[in-house]
Amino acid sequence: MTWRWSNFMNPRKFFEGLAREKIEKLAAELQIKDPLIIYKPNPKFGDLVWDTQKLKQDIPSENIEKLNDENIRFQKAGKFVNIVFNPEKYSRMVLDFINSGEFKKVEGGPKYLIEHTSANPTGPLHIGRARNSIIGDTVARILRRLGNNVRVEYYMNDIGxxxxxxxxGMEIFPDLPYTEAYRRVYENIEQYKARIEEYMLRAETGDREFLKATRSKLEKLLEDVLKDLYSIGIKFDGFVWESDFILNGDVKMVLDKLEPYLKDENGAKYIEYNNDKIYLKRSNGTSLYFTRDIAYHIYKSKNFDVPVDVLGEDHKLHFQNLAYVLKLLGIENIKVIFYSYVITKEGKMSTRRGNVIYLRDLLEESVRMAEDEVKKRHPDLDEESIKSLATKIGYSAIRYNIIRYSPEKPITFTWEDALNFEGESAPFIMYSYARSNSILNKTESLHRGDNKFVEREVELIKKMGEYTEILEEAGRSYRPDKLARFSYELASIFNQFYRDCPVLKDPENRDRRLEIVKAFNLILKDAMDTLGLEITEKL
RNA sequence: GGGCCCGUGGCCUAGCCUGGAUAAGGCACUGGCCUUCUAAGCCAGUAAUCCCGGGUUCAAAUCCCGGCGGGCCCGCCA
Incomplete structure (x- = not known):
């Protein structure tokens, strides 16, 4: 399997190629041996810059001027050579690239497996867990968009x-809500130790009847977790049950394979690593979560090119140990995305402190707020339409406000930020989309316009031209926040264009600007789909 | 004690991997813009010792070392 991150050739890369060719040729003429430093500068200087500060020799202006042609202009500015693409030619190429649908073309990539969420269904998801789900889901969407084969799995704990x-808990307190029943047992674990151990032994020795019963109970609870996720567009391709790795003999196989590395301690087996002991088997003969996780990752590695785990920062050591043991078995292709906690101003969320914020409560509040806004703006709308619109806005706002932070950044939750509908937020993006839509809806057909692009148009077009590269970068680095930010910035530039450039009321410029609005509409919709934001034709 | 992560205007964030031109956005605040394609918008303004100290370099928010502050982890739990 070949790895291709540059799925897309695009106009920007094409122009960059032209510029590089010229500079390389000049460098050869002038016998410059040092590497050429070419990068994207602050846009006010140009589309590219050739940074010659490190070169010992000065590049004469005459040589720079000779590089100019109808596509690209080179301009010496001290030790920099600013490179500007011909705005008309470049803009035209970008518009055609987008409006022809070319920008959607991708090549097949490697097979990915994304495992995310994988929470024990002891209660509804809180927003910390939801961060895992939203990151995992968005990364999966991005990788799919890039043409890769992606499967998403939920690892279901049914042992331990x-x-x-x-x-x-559910047996002893059948009348209590299951979350509460669980908590009563878990918080007084000493009291129930014997019974827990008995159950664990039955599960870990592969008691099929017992496991079957466990599963059917857990499946019902799992539905409660999934309900919230489905509502914000998060789905799974499969559920993997931990006990399967005991039933199918994989856990035993893991222990056999690792035999040469195992050390004994009163019957328990462990591997030494970093002066620490990684236990794989208890003295009573049962396996540990770690051992089953090794089995799961062997399955991942065998069946997929790139397995990706989405894990909270509290799992860093676990993963480090996992990676070490897997390496002993010759497995090194596992990737991981770590994310930091969502905390509240009172610190870490905990039931005892009573500062747990559940995803469903946040969603509910978000929709309620959106409803107020919608009613204010559209007093004549019927109840059902209000509800539908508010739901899309409310849900998207939450997704966006979690995905917009880079994963390793800790988030301090505040209702104010989470429910912000202005500035860098989903409603802002949805609003810009709806604006472009409302222009397009007032026209019957699109015609090819001229190439007399004005500055404001060029600025918007250049931003759109970056889209495919942003997608690649977000996928390559597992940073969905990069796409979130880009979408906001693009929408923001569109709003400036919207103010400065009348479209329908300006016959001179109408065709060309309609092309631009159409392109924006296509790009932003694509980005919103990829981020899992709802599309609203009107807002 | 050891390991990992975070530290950028009053608050939140991007930039750090791959060092380069006046550090980029949002929230909040102040003032302005709806008889013209949707004001959840736009424009202008106030606001930053880029945690501190060294080092490398012509050049450091960015790389290296040492601190400080905050978080997470260090179980025959998951």
Missing amino acids: TQVEALLI
């Missing part, structure tokens, strides 16, 4: 202390 405590 927490799960047994949950089951026992």
Whole structure:
């Protein structure tokens, strides 16, 4: 499998290629041996800059001037050579690239497996967990958009202390909500130790009847978690049950394969690493979560080119150990995205402190706020339309406000920020989209316009021209926030264009500007789909 | 004690990987813009010792070392 990150040839890369060719030729003529430093500067200087500060020799102005042609202008500015693409030619190429649909073309890439969320269903998701889901889902969408084959899995814990405590809780307190029943057992774990151990032993020795019963109970609870995720557009391609790796013998296989590295301690088995002990087997013969996770990752590695885990920062050590043991088995293709916690002003969310914020509550509040706004703006709208619009806005706002931060950045949750509908937010982006839509809806057909692009138009077009590269970068680095930010910036530039450049009321410029609005509409919709934001034709 | 992450205007964030021209946005605040394609918008303004100290370099928010502050982890739990 070949790795291709540059799926897209695009106009910007094409022009950059032209510029580089010229500079390389000049460098050869002048016998410059040092590497050529060419990068994207602050846009006010140009589209590219050739930075000659490191060169010992000065490049004479005459040589620079000779580089100019109808496509690209080179201009010496001290130790920099500013490079400007011909705005008419470049803009035209970008517009055609987008409006022809070319920008959507991708080539097939490697097979990805994204595992995300994988929470024990001991209660509804809180926003910290939701961050995992939203990051995982958005990364999956980006990778798919780039043409890769992507499968998304939820790893379902049906073995272990927490799960047994949950089951026992529901048995002992059948009348309590299951979250509360679980908490009563888990918080008094000493009291129920014997029973938990008995259940764990049955599960880990592969008691099929027991496991079957466990699963059917957990499946019902899982639905409660998934309901919230489905509502914001997050779906899974499959659910992997932890106990399967015991039933199918993989856990035993892992222990056999690792035998040469295992050390014994009263019957328990461990691997030494960094002066630490990684346990794989208890003295009572049962396996540990770690061991089952190794089995899961062997399955991932065998069936996919690039398995990706989405994990909270609290799992860093676990993953480091996992990577070490997998390496012993010759497995090195596992990638991981770590994200930091969502905390509140009172610190870490905890049930005891009573500062847990559940995703569903946040969504509900967000929709309620959106509803107020919609009613204000469209007093004549019927109840059903209001509800539908408010739901899209409310849900998108939450997704956006979680995805816009880079994953490793800790988020301090405030209702004010989470429910911000202005500035860098989903409603802002949706609003710009709706504006472009309303222009397009008032026209019957699009005609090819002239190439007399004005500055404001060129600025917008250049931003659109960056889209495919932003997608690649977001996918390559697992940074969905880069796409989120780009979408906002693009929408923001469109709003400036909207103010300065009348489209329908200006017959001189109408055709050309309609092309621009159409291109913007296509790009932004594509970006919103990829981010999992709802599309609203009107707002 | 050890390991990892974060530290950028009053608040939040981008830029750091791959060092380069006056550090870029949002929120908040102040003032302005709806008889013209949607004002969830736009324009202007106030506001930053880029945590501190060294080092490397012609050049450091960015790289290296040492601190400080905050977070996470260090279980025969998951």
